[in-house]
Amino acid sequence: MKAIHYLRCFVGITAREWRRFLNQRGRFFSALVRPLVWLAIFAAGFHFVLGVSIIPPYETYIPYDVYIAPGLIAMVLLFNGMLISLSMVYDREMGSMRILMVSPLPRWFLLTAKLLAGVVLSVIQAYAFLAIALLWDIIPPWYGYITVLPALILAGLMMGALGLLLSSAIRQLENFASVMNFVIFPMFFASSALYPLWHVKEASLLLYYVCQANPFTHAVELIRFALYARLEPVSAVVLVAATAIFLTLAVYGYDPAKGLMQRRAAD
């Protein structure tokens, strides 16, 4: 297999994800409505409750809805990551996963192609959210829309890789509901998405460490800084490492010699 075969395969996988995405327009709207509900209702309600002091990258006091915007962008990416997972589990239940798995191209490539195809969709939805957020006066500097792109890609990759990993472990579609309880909610709430970590530290030192260890926190912070053309190096390193670990484990999970596919068949 030559490079051109890999490229065609990647284009084919991406095209299929796009077609499915376009067939499910509700998915696009719900991906946007979810963070907008948080922005319009939660942020409005907590506007005067949660005070935000001057913390980097902000150079002045900021309204609470400006503070939570990066967290809500990361939420869009997180739900899309879980949709990659859901799509893999659905494919396995419907049988179409087998067609992917008997491709002569290596599985690490097939999984990475699936991941990248999902990340493209995630990034588009994140920008759509940023566009609508203008209505709430969430206006980063113009260059922030460009500098945030690598952060969106890296955060999208991390959450998509986590989704792939989960899909290799989830036995059937019905079990997917538990992902909401045990992955999405804990990741989102135990992070800096809704409140600055110094607030958390005052309330509970243990929770502060949990938030620090949560890769979602680093996704939020990377996006927050990138919107102001600043790099948060620790967050970038954590995200690269987490992506590498999640993807490696996912490839392991889908490996016929080592992973979970045979164990699943045994049940």
Added chain:
Amino acid sequence: MTVHPALSIEGLGHRFGPRRVLNNVSFSVMPGDFTVLLGLNGAGKTTLFSLATRLYVQREGMIRIFGMDIRERASECLQRIGVVFQQPTLDLDLTVEQNLFYHASLHGLSHRNAAERGAVEIERVGLADQRRDKVRQLSGGQRRRVEIARCLLHRPRLLLLDEPTVGLDIASRQFMLDRTRRLCREEGIAALWATHLIDEVGEGARVVVLHKGEVRAVGEAGQLLGETRTPSMRAAFETLVQEREAA
């Protein structure tokens, strides 16, 4: 020049935990052969297909595709295999054409190549008018036809068909059988056709009888009738699967 078997299985075994599902399975399929893998439900046919397509990795025995060890040269082996799985594998929300393009891309085919080959194959299975229909709108028989058209897109030399006629009406079953036999006869493609339906063993077909994970007999249908001294394939099959249990 040595002609390698399209599929060669030697001493293949597999277990799921403590449960042994295949035990010392050996047989081969030569280019141009139409071989029926005959066995009741639970005989181990699907596990054998999963091993031969590398969905599972074999730990006991050897699987060779045109002389190549599937563990060492998986990519080259999979390029030569076309599969129709027992479970439907089409994406119901895509059109027939889109399903074909997707499969072609997974094998590295160009869009143009896929369009040309797809048009020919879809015409051959009589679904040219439905090529822009969503698969969800097709009947069970039509979906199976799409699957056989799809598995030929990358010009495989070995077809693995796992119970491809389950749930189909008589006409669709006959179509699938005729189409596959013609591919073997006219294009020299090897086919391993797994089924539990004895009447799918036609005249001249090679038969591998698999029962409880073990090969009970390998040979041409007529030869098996002679060996078991029975008048029909059904009687021969019953004799073969009962023989060792009685012993």
